[in-house]
Amino acid sequence: EAQVTQNPRYLITVTGKKLTVTCSQNMNHEYMSWYRQDPGLGLRQIYYSMNVEVTDKGDVPEGYKVSRKEKRNFPLILESPSPNQTSLYFCASSLTGVSDEQFFGPGTRLTVL
Amino acid sequence: GQQLNQSPQSMFIQEGEDVSMNCTSSSIFNTWLWYKQDPGEGPVLLIALYKAGELTSNGRLTAQFGITRKDSFLNISASIPSDVGIYFCAGQTILADGLTFGKGTHLIIQP
Numbered sequence: 001e002a003q004v005t006q007n008p009r010y011l012i013t014v015t016g017k018k019l020t021v022t023c024s025q026n027m028n029h030e031y032m033s034w035y036r037q038d039p040g041l042g043l044r045q046i047y048y049s050m051n052v053e054v055t056d057k058g059d060v061p062e063g064y065k066v067s068r069k070e071k072r073n074f075p076l077i078l079e080s081p082s083p084n085q086t087s088l089y090f091c092a093s094s095l096t097g098v099s100d101e102q103f104f105g106p107g108t109r110l111t112v113l
Numbered sequence: 114g115q116q117l118n119q120s121p122q123s124m125f126i127q128e129g130e131d132v133s134m135n136c137t138s139s140s141i142f143n144t145w146l147w148y149k150q151d152p153g154e155g156p157v158l159l160i161a162l163y164k165a166g167e168l169t170s171n172g173r174l175t176a177q178f179g180i181t182r183k184d185s186f187l188n189i190s191a192s193i194p195s196d197v198g199i200y201f202c203a204g205q206t207i208l209a210d211g212l213t214f215g216k217g218t219h220l221i222i223q224p
Contacts, residue, residue: 004155042119042201042214042215043203043214045211045212045213045214056211059211059213090155092155097205098212099161101158101161106154107155
């Protein structure tokens, strides 16, 4: 089944404790992206990747890192999480870019205390 | 980043009514997308628009890419209970490979 998977689905952590949210897709898509969703703000793009070893900042990249060492994986790294990073995070992938249909993962709800 | 103004923020309608929502921007977009998000799930693409003036339908849904390239609307005809959810517009500008989303329209249908 074609899908985007994210892990973990739920995470509660404390300020400053490094964490990684994994994202994997099995559709051989070139484009992958991370978004955060906050009430009243909609979805905001954090980082995106056009292909392996190619990553770019989205609208809200501060406090996040990403890597794209393999085509299928696009982990989101929070080196020193802070409470304002409490949010619902979505990973998405598409064939070549945002104008193609993006397939979204199920979301990761992160709480930073 | 770019900003998209999506309205209305929420809609309370009766089943069977038609729905209209829109997005505007001060920037020119070369792609407009409309997504729907059901509770507890990620967004799903409804309609994609690639040319100014383009009018595209998907069942009871119709969307248009504005002539000025700064706006788009989505219409839903004869709403049914499963139309409930959050609808997002999203756009891509010529200058970037990223995607900007509107803040969403919450659609609530009263039986």
